[in-house]
Amino acid sequence: MASVFGKNIQVSVWGQSHSPAIGVTVDGLPAGEQIDEEVLQEFLNRRAPGQADYATTRREEDRPEFLSGLVDHVTCGAPLTAMIRNTNTRPQHYENLRDVPRPGHGDYAIGQKFHGFQDVSGGGHTSGRMTAPICIAGGICMQILSRRGVEVRAHIAKLGGVTDTVPDYCAQTPLPKLPAGRFPTFSEEAGKNMHKAILAAKRQADSIGGVIECIVTGVPAGVGDPMFDGIENRMAAALFGIPAVKGVEFGNGFAAAELLGSQNNDPFVVKDGQIKTETNRHGGILGGVTSGMPIVFRVAIKPTPSIGQPQRSVRLSTKAEEELVIKGRHDPCIVPRAVPVVEAVAAIVLLDFLRK
C-alpha cells in the first residue's frame, strides 16, 4: 500500500494538498498513554511554514483535531485518528501540470501509474503537506518513547557546503532539543551560514538540498531482526517515504566504503560496568540489531524541484516540448522543515520495534 507502514504500529497517512482534510490513523499504540497536545503542537510548529524567509508563504495552522483513539487525552487501544482541515484548497493554477509535468516531481511517473486521474492540485497526495500527518503520528510516538527513555533528535548536518557537527556520537544522554523557530543546527554559526546559502538560492529563483542527521539515544541492545527485518531495513523503507529523500546511510555510511576494516571497526570496551563500543562508526546497529549505542543515520534531501526558473518539459497530450514556469508558493529549501519529519519517522519505526 502506498500510504501505510509499520508492523506492530501501523500508520496510515491520508489526504491531498487540497482535499477537504489531511490526516493520519495510528493503529497499535499502547493503551494508557497520556498525549500532551501542547507538546505535540510545539513539535508540529517546527514543521509548519511559519514566518521564516526560507519557507513557503502559504499560511496554515496545522492544528490537529483528534477524531478517535483517545479518552480524555489518554490512548485507549483503539486506532488514533487525527485530522487537519485544509482551508486553502482547489486553486486553479495547477491543472496545467496534468499535461505538462514538472521536472524532478512525481507528476509524470504518478500520472502514468494512475492513468491521469491523480490529484495534481498542490501536489496532491505526494505534496510536502502530507508530512504534517506524519509528524502528528511521530510526535505522539516521541512522547511515548520518551517515557521509555528513548529520545530522538535530528539536525541539518550539511547544507550549501556548511557542516554542523554532533559533539559526541557515543554519549548516551540525548542531544538538546531544537525548538520551533530556531534554525535546526546545534551550532548557531553553522545555522547562520546555511541560512545564507538558502537565501542565495532563493534570490536566483532556485532551490537547495541538504543532509539531515538523526541521533537516537536510549534504545537498548538486542532490538531488531537480522537480515531483512532489522532497524536499517525498516527505517530506510520509511525514510524514503519522506518526499525528496534520495539517500539513507547508517553510522559511517558511504564514508565506510572508503575505509579499511581497521579504521571502521569499533572496539568493544567496558564503561561504567557496561559493554559499549569506544567509537560509534556502526551507528548503533550491527547485523540489523541495536548494539545499545546511539542510533545514528543520515538522509539526503534533494533540492525541492519546484523552482521559479523556466524549465524544459513536454506537453503530454501533444508530445511537444515546451517551457514550463511553475507558479504557486514554494520553499527554496525544505530541509529545515524536514528535520522534525525525520524525527517523526524515526520515532514511529522505533516504537514499532519496541512494541513487539
Place this chain on the structure above:
Amino acid sequence: MASVFGKNIQVSVWGQSHSPAIGVTVDGLPAGEQIDEEVLQEFLNRRAPGQADYATTRREEDRPEFLSGLVDHVTCGAPLTAMIRNTNTRPQHYENLRDVPRPGHGDYAIGQKFHGFQDVSGGGHTSGRMTAPICIAGGICMQILSRRGVEVRAHIAKLGGVTDTVPDYCAQTPLPKLPAGRFPTFSEEAGKNMHKAILAAKRQADSIGGVIECIVTGVPAGVGDPMFDGIENRMAAALFGIPAVKGVEFGNGFAAAELLGSQNNDPFVVKDGQIKTETNRHGGILGGVTSGMPIVFRVAIKPTPSIGQPQRSVRLSTKAEEELVIKGRHDPCIVPRAVPVVEAVAAIVLLDFLRK
C-alpha cells in the same frame, strides 16, 4: 520476520554458515517459466569464492538442488525451494566468539537479542554465505525479468579511491554482462587498480569497502507506489538485508543534497516519439514511481569487519577487556562478490513490483 521479504513474491532465506544446508523458498513466482539451470549456475559462480586472490580460500561448490516448485525445469506456481548442502560445517574455532564478540560484527547485538543462543559458528545466519540463497532467488527472477525486457546490471563504482563509470545513464539498452571470473567493473583499467587496492589491504591483514552501483533497464513508467511503498522504499529495505550494506542512494543520491534544484532536475524531452528525461539524475524514480528511465542506485559496502589484525574486545562473561585475534578464512574485500548479490536483490524486488 528476520529472513522473509516481498509482497507478491515472497523470499524466505534459511540456513546458517555451518548448518546442514542453506537454502531459499520463493513463493509467488509466475507459473510456466522455464528456469535454465546452467545460466543460473553461471550467475552463482560470480558470487562463489573461486580462486581469486581477493576472496576467502574456503572452497564450496554452490550448486543448488531444487526441492520443489519446478516440473521439468518449469515453474508450476507452487513455492520453489532450492538447497545447497554445507559440506564444511561445525569447526571448533568459533565458539570463543559467543563470549568475545568481534568488533564490527553482529555477534554482540545478536547475542543480546537471542540471549546467547545464536549460532556463532561461521557467522551463523548472518554469515556472508547466506547471500548464496539470495542469489539463487535473484538469479531465477533475473531470467524471468529478462523475458519481460528488464535487465539488471551492477558493477563496483568506487573502491580504494578508484572509480568505474557507466557510459550513459539514460540509455535504454542494457549494459554488458560481467562474466564470472572477471573483476566486476566496466573499465578493465579501473578493475586492475581496485584489485591492487584490495591486495594492499590484504597484505596488512586488513579489509577494504567499496560502492556498488546497479542499473536496471526496461522497467516501464508507472511502476511502484507513492509514499511508503515505492521502489525506493522496498528496494532499500531489501538491500540493507545484504550483510555490510551501510548506505543506499538513488540517482544523484547524497550528491543531490549539495546541488541546486536547477542542477538536479531532469528536463523532460521527446526522443524517438517517447517521453524521456534528458538527464537521469533522478535514477529512474520520481515520487516512488518509475519514470521509464533506467533505475540507478548505489549501495555502500563497509570493509568486512573480519580482519587479521588483533583487535580490542570484551569477554562478556567477565566483563574484562581482551585482545581478539580472529581465525578462519576471510575475504579481504567482499565487494566483488557482493556485486551479483545486489543484482539478485534488485531483481527480486522488481519482479515483485511487476507481478502486481
Place this chain on the structure above:
Amino acid sequence: MASVFGKNIQVSVWGQSHSPAIGVTVDGLPAGEQIDEEVLQEFLNRRAPGQADYATTRREEDRPEFLSGLVDHVTCGAPLTAMIRNTNTRPQHYENLRDVPRPGHGDYAIGQKFHGFQDVSGGGHTSGRMTAPICIAGGICMQILSRRGVEVRAHIAKLGGVTDTVPDYCAQTPLPKLPAGRFPTFSEEAGKNMHKAILAAKRQADSIGGVIECIVTGVPAGVGDPMFDGIENRMAAALFGIPAVKGVEFGNGFAAAELLGSQNNDPFVVKDGQIKTETNRHGGILGGVTSGMPIVFRVAIKPTPSIGQPQRSVRLSTKAEEELVIKGRHDPCIVPRAVPVVEAVAAIVLLDFLRK
C-alpha cells in the same frame, strides 16, 4: 493490527461509538472510478437503525463526509477517507461497565488486553456502530466490482427456526437487490416470520441470532491462492471482524461433514460452451481458488449479548459477584442490519483479490 485488513486494498477502520467521529481509510482503490454517493447512501441506509421495531431507537444519520481520495467524485489513487461525525456521544451510563463486564461482550477480555484503558462508552471501538465505516468501504468496492460484472448479495438464511432459500446456487445472474427498509429475505413470507421471532425475543427483553448467507456472481475462475492465501482464508479472516460472528462456512460447509464424497462432489459439465459444475456444493471455491461458479458462504451471528434481563457478572475491583442490568438502547436482533455488512466485507475482500 486490530483494525486494518487487506493486501492490495487496505482498509483501516477507526473510531469509537462515542468518539468525535468514526471513519475508514481505503488505500489501493483503482484510480478513475466514479463513486455515486447516492447509491452509496442507499446502501448505508440498509444498515442504519431506521425506524424498524427490531432495531435500536438510537437515531443517527450515517452520512459520510469524504475527506480525501476523490477529485470530483472520482478516485484519484490516493487513500480515500470518509468520516461520520458522532453527534450522540459520551453518555454517562457506561462507566460502570469498566468494572462490571457484560456477559457475552468483549468488555472483560478487552479490558485485560488494554489494562482497563479501553473506551467503554457505547462499546467503544468494538461497538456495532463501527460497521458503518466498514459499509462505506464495502459500498464503494461494490460499485467498482459491479462495473467488472461482480455482484454481491446477502440475505438472512435462517432466524428463529425460519429458513429463506435461494432459487438457484448455480445461476450466474445476480440475485435481486434487497432495498433499504425491506426485511432482508428473498421470500417475504419467511421475512415476516423471522420478524415475528425477533419481536417475540424483544418482548422477553431478550435477543436472537441468525445465519446470513452471501452469494457472489461474476467472479471468473482462477482467482485466489492455494493453501493459506485463498478466498476462504482471507474472507473468513475478514468476516470474523464483524462483531458477533461466531462461524463461517463455504458451500455445503458443516453439512458437508455429514455427507459422503459421492453426495458432496460437484460433477463438471459443459453449459453454453462453458465449463461449469452441475451443482454448487463447493460454493464456488476449490483448493482456495475460484471455480467460476457463484461464491456461496454463510456466517453465524450470535444473539447480541446486550439484553434487558438482569445477568450475573463480577465487579472486577472487588471480585464480588453482582447482578448487572444493561442500560442504553439495543437491538433485539442485529442480524437484519448485519446483512449489508456481510456484503461490504465480501466486496472488499474480492476487490482486493481482483486488484492483483
Place this chain on the structure above:
Amino acid sequence: MASVFGKNIQVSVWGQSHSPAIGVTVDGLPAGEQIDEEVLQEFLNRRAPGQADYATTRREEDRPEFLSGLVDHVTCGAPLTAMIRNTNTRPQHYENLRDVPRPGHGDYAIGQKFHGFQDVSGGGHTSGRMTAPICIAGGICMQILSRRGVEVRAHIAKLGGVTDTVPDYCAQTPLPKLPAGRFPTFSEEAGKNMHKAILAAKRQADSIGGVIECIVTGVPAGVGDPMFDGIENRMAAALFGIPAVKGVEFGNGFAAAELLGSQNNDPFVVKDGQIKTETNRHGGILGGVTSGMPIVFRVAIKPTPSIGQPQRSVRLSTKAEEELVIKGRHDPCIVPRAVPVVEAVAAIVLLDFLRK
C-alpha cells in the same frame, strides 16, 4: 502468498506430493528452545498413514531432516527448516488429470490460475501430503507452548452421525493426549462407531467427512486484537489452509445463531479467586480477545473428493463430457489424520500471538 502465514512467527510450507522433497521453514521461533525430536516424531506419526484400514496404503516414513535453525537440538533464532524426502515420486497415472479435472478437487480452479502449468502429480502442492510439514511446524510450536502452560488437543467431534463429547469445556486442565495408533476420540465407543462408518463408506468406494473439535487450555486473558486481527480472524484464516476444511466455528458457533441471548451469554463468576465464566459458550474468545477460558473451535472437513466410483467430468481440451475414474491410493476418510493437523495449526497461530 499461497503458502506463507503468520506475523511474528512465519511459516512457509513448500513441496509437492511428488517433488524431490517437502518441507517447512519457520521464522521467528524464540531462541533457546529445546526441540525433542522423539516427541515430535510421535506427533507426526499421528498424521502418518500407518496401517489403519481407513487410510491410504501409501507408505512413507515422515521423518524430517533438520536443515537449519537448530544448534544441538536447540533453536538459535535463525529460521528453522525441516525437510522430508519424497521417496515415492512422479508416477504416471496423474497426467490425465491436467485435462480431466476431478470433481471436488482444486484441479480445474488451480489449473485456471496457473494456466495449466500446475503440478498435477499426486495433487501437487495442494495434496494432503503437504500437511506433514504443517505438522512439523505445529509440533515444534506445541513443545514451546507446553513450556508456557498452553496445551492443544483436538478430537473428532462428529462423524457418520456419531458424536464424541468433551467432559467439561470450562476445565483449565488439558484433556488427555490421544496417542498415535488410537482412533482420535475421547470415547472409545464413539471411536469404534465412527470407524465402522468409515469402513462402510470404503466398501462403497466412497468417502466420508466429519467435524474436528479443538480445545486449547492455558492461554491467559487479553491475548488477540479486536476487529480484524483477533484470535478468530487469524485462526480461521489458517485453518482454511488445511485441505478439505469448509467451515470454522468458535464456541457455540452456528448453534448460537439459533439461540436467544439469555441462552448464549456466559455469566461471569469467581472461582478459586479467579474471574471465570460459568459456561463457555463463547469458546474462550470475546471481541476477538481471549477471556482466559479454554479456547474451543470446530472445523468441518468435507469427504475427500477422491472416490473410487466413476464420476462425471469434462475433458478441457475438447470440452467433451466424459466419465472419470480416479486411480491411485486414497483415504476413504481423512478426518482422523487431520486431527493432529488442526492441533498443529492452532499451535502455530497461538504461539504467534503469544510471541508478540
